[in-house]
Amino acid sequence: MDFDPVLLSRLQFTWVIAWHILLPAFTVGCASFIAVLEGLNLASGREIYLRLSMFWTKIFSVAFGMGVVTGIIMPFQFGTNWSNFADTVANVLSPLFAYEGLTAFFLEAAFLGVLLFGRKLVPPWAHFAAALMVALGTLFSSFWILSANSWMQTPAGYEIVDGHFFPKDWLEVIFNPSFPYRLAHTVVGFYVTTGFVVLGVGAYLIRRERFAEEGRTLLSMTLWLLTVLVPLRMFIGDLHGLNTRDHQPAKLAAIEAHWDTDRRVPLTLFAIPDEAGESNRMAITIPWLGSLILTHELDGEVKGLKDFPADQRPPVAIPFFAFRAMVGCTLLMLGVVVVGGWLRWRGGLFEMPTFLKICQLAMPLGFVAVIAGWVTTEVGRQPWTVYGLLRTAQSVSPSLTSFDVAVSLAGYVLVYLLIYPTGLLLMLRMVRNGPVGGAEEGLQIEAGRPQAPVLAGSLGIAMGETR
C-alpha cells in the first residue's frame, strides 16, 4: 500500500468522522428520548419521569459537548485536506453544510441552555418545549448533513461548467434520489442505537437493585420502542438497498462480492473476495436468495463487478465484510427484542438475570452497526467523492505531502485516544451514580469541589447567585 497524501487524508477523514459519528448516533436518539420523558412528566406529573429526564440530560450534556468540539473539526477538513473537492462542489454543497450549522447547531445550542440551566427559571411546559426544540435541532442537523452526503452518492439538480458543479434546482439537490432512504435508515438507526444504550442502562439499574424502579421503566419503555424500530430499520434498509441497486450498481456488486452479471444469483453468506482474481474463495452461498433479496424477484438480474472497468470499482472486501457486520448486529438486536417480547408475554421480563446481562452486553451493537453501515456506504462510493463524476484522487489538496498529513493524522489520533476514553469513563460514572433526584443532587457536592460548570450555572441561578 502506498501511503500517499490521498490515502493518508482518507484515513484522517475516516478517523475524525468515525469518532464524531458515534456522538450523534447517541445524542439524536437521546434528545428525542429526553423530550418524551419531559412530555410524560408534564402529562402524568409522575416524578420518576423527571428523575429519569434529569439523569439522561446530564449524560446527554457530556456527549453533546464532545459532539460539538469534534464537529467543529469536520468542516475544516474540506479546506485543509480536500480543497479541490471544496473548490469543485462548494457552489452546490456548501449551503447544505451552512444550513446544518445555522439551523441546527445554533438552535440546539440556544435551547440546550434552557434545557440544562432553565428547569427552575421557566415553567414546565416551556422546559418541555425546549427539550422538543433540542430534539428537533438534532434531526435538522441529520437532515442537512445526510442530504449533502446523499448528494455525493447520487448527485442531482446540478450542471457542470468548466469542471465546477453549479446548482440548477435546489429541491433536486436536497431531495436527491438516495436521500429519503438514507435519512430514514440513518435516523432510525440512531434511535435504535440510543434504544440499546437505554435498554442496557435499564438492565444494569435493575440488577443493581438501588434504582430498580427506574430501571424497569427504562427497560419496558425502550423494549416496546425497539419492537417497532428494529424491524422498521430492516424494512427501510431493504428499500435503501433497492435504491442503491438502481443508482450505484457497482457499490451493490461490491457489497455482495458479486462478479458476473446474472439472473437467479445466489446469496453469498461468507466468502473471501479475491480482487486480483475477480472471484471469491471459500464462498458459502444460498441459491436464488440473492436475486430474491436484491430484486424481490426469483430470476431478477443483478449486475456484477466485471461490468465496470477496474478503475471504476470500489474495493470489495471492506464493503462486503462491513455490510455483513451491520446485518449481523441488526439480527442480534432483533434476537434481543424477540426474546424480550417473549419474556414479557410470559410475565417475567425483569426477573431473568441472563436476559438482563445480555441487554447490557448488547449496548455497543447499535454503534457497531452505525459505523459498519457508514463504512459500507462510503467505501462503496469509491473511487469517487461525487459518484461517477469527481474522483477521490482529484479531490485532495494539491499542496499536501505525505509528511504533512502523517503529522496531522498522528495529532488527531493522539487527541481522540485521550478524550474519548475519558469521556466514556465519565459517562459510565454518571450511570453508576444512577438517577438520583434533584434535591439529593444538590447535597452531593463535596466541599472544595465545585459542581460541573453546566450545573453550577443552573444551581447558581436557582439560589440567586448570579444576578
Add this chain to the structure above:
Amino acid sequence: MIQVLDFVPIWTLILGLAVFFYVLLDGFDLGVGMLYGLAPDTRSRNTIMNSIAPIWDGNETWLVLGGIGLMAAFPLAFAIIIPAVYFPIAAMLLALVFRGVAFEFRVRDNENKTFWDHAFCWGSGIATFAQGLVLGAFIQGFQVDGRKFAGTSFDFFTPFTLLTGFALLFGYALLGAGWLILKTDGEVQAAARRQGRICLVAVIAAIGLVSIWTPLMNHDVALRWFAWPNALLLAPVPLATGAITWFTWRAFDRKAEATPFLGAIGLFALSYLGIAISLYPMIVPYHFTLWEAASSARTQAFLLVGTLFLLPVILMYTGWSYWVFRGKVRAGLGYG
C-alpha cells in the same frame, strides 16, 4: 452567468461580522483561558472558569459559521487559504478540542484535575497562537497557481507570522483581562488589572510593528495608506487607536469596571478595520478579489434567505444569554 443581483457586498458584510464576532467573543474566553494558567489557587481558577462556562460554546459556534460561511460565499478563498495554513488550522482545532472538553472533564474527572487545568490553559494559548499565525499568513499573502495554493505547508512560518502569533496572544489576553475585571472582584480582579496593563503595552507595540511592517512588505498597502488624499482620510484610524489606548490605560488605574473591556474591544475593532482597509477588495490577498472568489449568485441567494431569518434570532439569543448571566461570578458552590 448573468448576475441579476450582486450578493457579494452583503455576504462580505455577514462574513466580516461573523469573523469579528468570533474574534471578540472567543477572543475574550481564550484570553481568560490563558490568564487561568496564572491564577494562584483553585478558588480563583474556579471563579475564572465560571465566568465563561455558560457562554463559551456559543462563542465557538461563530468559528463554524465563519468557516462554513467562507466556504459557501467565497469557496475559492476557502480552497486556497485553508490548505495554505494546514498546520495552524490543525493545531487550532486540536487545541480547541482539548480546551472545550476541559470545562466538563476538569470537574468530573477529579483525579486528573491538574492535567485538565493545563489542557485548558495551554489549549487556549495554542489555539490563539495558531489563529495569530493564520492572520499573519493571510496578511503576507499566498503563492497561487491558477485556482490552487502552490506553496508548501510550511510557508505560513515566517518572522512576520510569529509576530502576529504573539500579538494575538497578548491581544486575546487583553480582552480576557477586560472581561475578568468586568465579571469578578477582589483579588482576581486586581490581578486582571495588573495583567491587562502588561498586555496593553505589548498589544500597542505589536500594532505599531505590524502597521510599519505590512506597508513595507507590500507596495499596494503602502499606497493605500500613504498616498494623498488617503493619508488624510484614513488618519482617524491611527488617531482613534491612540485615543483609545490612552483611555484604556487610564481605566486600568481607576475603579472602572467595564471600561477596560470596552477599550480592548475598541482596539480590536480598529485593528480589524485597519486590516480590511489594507486588503480590500482582496479575499485571497494580492490574487483574488471578493467578486472573483465568490460562489454563484444562486448559491449565495439560497443561503441568504435562511441566514437573514436565522442570524437575527441567533444574535437575539446570544444577547439574551449574556443578559441572563450578567453580574459578578463567584467561585461556585461547595465553599463555606
